[in-house]
Amino acid sequence: MIALGAIVAAGLVTALGVRDAVALDLVFTLLLYAVLGQSWNWISGYAGNISFGHAIFFGCGAYASALMVTHGLSPWLAIPAGAVAAAALAIVTGFPTLALRGHYFSIATIAVAAIVDALVRTQPWLGRATGFELPIASGWAALQFADKGPYIVLALVLFAAVQIATIALERSRLGYYLRALRANHAAAAAVGIDERSWKLLAFAWSAVIASCAGVLYAQYTLFVDPPSTIALGVSIDIALIGVVGGIGTLWGPAVGALVYVVLAKGVALELGGTGKGYDLVIYGAIICVIAALRPHGIVGTIVDGLRRRRGALELGAAAATGGAA
Amino acid sequence: MAVRCRGERADLADAGVEALTTFAQLLVGGLLTGLVFALVAVGLTLVYGVMDVVNFAHGEFLMLAMYATLGLALLGLGPLLGLPLAVIAMFLFGIIVYRVFVRRLLAGPPEATVFGTFGLLVLMQGLAQAVFSSDFLSVPNPPFAGTIRFAGLAVSQASVVEGCGALILTALLFAFVEYTETGRAMRAVAEDRIAATLMGIDVQRINGLAFGIGAACVGAAGALLMLSYPVYPTAGVPFALTAFVVVALGGFGSISGALVAALLVGMLEVFGGFYLSPELKLVPVYLAYLVVVLVRPQGLLGRR
Numbered sequence: 001m002i003a004l005g006a007i008v009a010a011g012l013v014t015a016l017g018v019r020d021a022v023a024l025d026l027v028f029t030l031l032l033y034a035v036l037g038q039s040w041n042w043i044s045g046y047a048g049n050i051s052f053g054h055a056i057f058f059g060c061g062a063y064a065s066a067l068m069v070t071h072g073l074s075p076w077l078a079i080p081a082g083a084v085a086a087a088a089l090a091i092v093t094g095f096p097t098l099a100l101r102g103h104y105f106s107i108a109t110i111a112v113a114a115i116v117d118a119l120v121r122t123q124p125w126l127g128r129a130t131g132f133e134l135p136i137a138s139g140w141a142a143l144q145f146a147d148k149g150p151y152i153v154l155a156l157v158l159f160a161a162v163q164i165a166t167i168a169l170e171r172s173r174l175g176y177y178l179r180a181l182r183a184n185h186a187a188a189a190a191v192g193i194d195e196r197s198w199k200l201l202a203f204a205w206s207a208v209i210a211s212c213a214g215v216l217y218a219q220y221t222l223f224v225d226p227p228s229t230i231a232l233g234v235s236i237d238i239a240l241i242g243v244v245g246g247i248g249t250l251w252g253p254a255v256g257a258l259v260y261v262v263l264a265k266g267v268a269l270e271l272g273g274t275g276k277g278y279d280l281v282i283y284g285a286i287i288c289v290i291a292a293l294r295p296h297g298i299v300g301t302i303v304d305g306l307r308r309r310r311g312a313l314e315l316g317a318a319a320a321t322g323g324a325a
Numbered sequence: 326m327a328v329r330c331r332g333e334r335a336d337l338a339d340a341g342v343e344a345l346t347t348f349a350q351l352l353v354g355g356l357l358t359g360l361v362f363a364l365v366a367v368g369l370t371l372v373y374g375v376m377d378v379v380n381f382a383h384g385e386f387l388m389l390a391m392y393a394t395l396g397l398a399l400l401g402l403g404p405l406l407g408l409p410l411a412v413i414a415m416f417l418f419g420i421i422v423y424r425v426f427v428r429r430l431l432a433g434p435p436e437a438t439v440f441g442t443f444g445l446l447v448l449m450q451g452l453a454q455a456v457f458s459s460d461f462l463s464v465p466n467p468p469f470a471g472t473i474r475f476a477g478l479a480v481s482q483a484s485v486v487e488g489c490g491a492l493i494l495t496a497l498l499f500a501f502v503e504y505t506e507t508g509r510a511m512r513a514v515a516e517d518r519i520a521a522t523l524m525g526i527d528v529q530r531i532n533g534l535a536f537g538i539g540a541a542c543v544g545a546a547g548a549l550l551m552l553s554y555p556v557y558p559t560a561g562v563p564f565a566l567t568a569f570v571v572v573a574l575g576g577f578g579s580i581s582g583a584l585v586a587a588l589l590v591g592m593l594e595v596f597g598g599f600y601l602s603p604e605l606k607l608v609p610v611y612l613a614y615l616v617v618v619l620v621r622p623q624g625l626l627g628r629r
Contacts, residue, residue: 048436050436050439050440052443096615096619097615097619100618100619100622102435102436102439103379103439104573104618104622106379106439107379107569107570107573107614107618108614108615108618110566110569111570111611111612111614111615112611112615114566114607114608114611115608115611115612118604118605118607118608119605119608121604122602122604122605129604232562236443236447239440239443240447243440243443243444247436277450277451277452277453277454277455277558278451278455279451280447280448280450280451280454281448281451281452281455282451283444283447283448283451284444284445284446284447284448284449284450284451284452285444285448286444287440287441287443287444287447287448288426288441288444288445288448290444291430291433291437291438291440291441291444292426292429292430292433292437292441293429
């Protein structure tokens, strides 16, 4: 909570004080990816169903925004519309697939996302492969701003809301059930936890979060097409963020997003131009090292380390009192 | 009146012949495509069967093999002459990857193998982009550039060579796993790791060997594919995605299942591309995966 407050305060100062467009763009991207990573974390981290197709829910929000604006409606309506679409898509695709485990589920998410991607590219009302350019407007009613400041504020609000929701998840019945199912689904089922309905609930919420990020993204870039919103590459980026920071941890996605943004933009600035793949080399190496040596990610490793130290201290204290007695 | 009738009937007959020719053409195309899918998929299914790992970087192994083949071709060893070298190089690469990396993943929690091999995918794609750039590269003046015409069908020579090569190599792998001592040991490890250890089988050695052979399969597939496909950093992705479907469809771990499923998937893709639209050609393939994992999770020929 204290960390969250500090981040929000720092973000507000940035939004109001900084005028450097590049820096503001970095902050916005960081917050957006942190939200997307957390959304992925709900189903893939806490529930343990690793998704490689999460971008379709991000796409729901982005496309809802594009459709609303191009049909002359308020983009604010895209928030509920995208959320409903994303939750419905999550329930329809999750109902059959969430019972699958391990790689069966992961490959199923790739299959579902590829089908959605192919369908969008052939539907004229969804803009086919060319997508949508949103008409330029300004002001809170149009959810568009000439300045980057308000976007940062909106992204901060979304990020804070999602972090608080995740804290609530960790302490709620749903959160305990998901972790129980991940740890041992047979034991969880034996004590009466219905895997499908609880995972569906988590999947739907996770989709709603991603959809909100999608609306914000569309209003920020004013351009929506399949490669930038629903393609496999976007899904892989989201999973990357979740895995690097540490799956199933509160701050993992934020740390993952920080690593992602610093690497992607930093490498691009240092080595000149994107598309050279150096950033991919570094993420790939990080994930390989984490997977081989520290399967709980950066935050997971820190948490483990703290716990071990605390445990050692307690052991030490117990030994001291034991010795005294 | 009668004359017009006969004319209509003749038109109908013509249309029928044309539809049949199209159908036969698609059938042959699907078969040849499917055979190459099979060669990519058998490596994946072998690794899965022996050590329960789905190698998400399998497509990147294929991409590496394609670059290796291109390199050999530029040195004067055309794709078919370079094939044995590509196979040996990929075999050694697979063993090294297993020894250095995959072995450690197996010691961790089950999801470590999913995102560990996913990390390898990202790393290899990044390296390829950094070293070779994103350009599409092809073997200059590839052999078998002509077309074979037979009974109204037209098939490119390259795809016939690719299909036949893939069939021979898949058969060789099947024979190896079925009839050699090492193959038997592999099946034993696949069946029950602990029992195999008790029988004196070195599981680590068998795992490494299986990973090496899996990589060698894509080594051969990569060399064959360079006859007609260009290589670029994400060249392996579409083949790997299809291979996941093939492996699930045939039953994870089943080599003969993978062959049958690959032919089926090749047909689905070719027919889907023709009768639906080229953009939707993979939709039937993915739907088939979803239906199979939900209705018959052990796959068409897999055992539970």
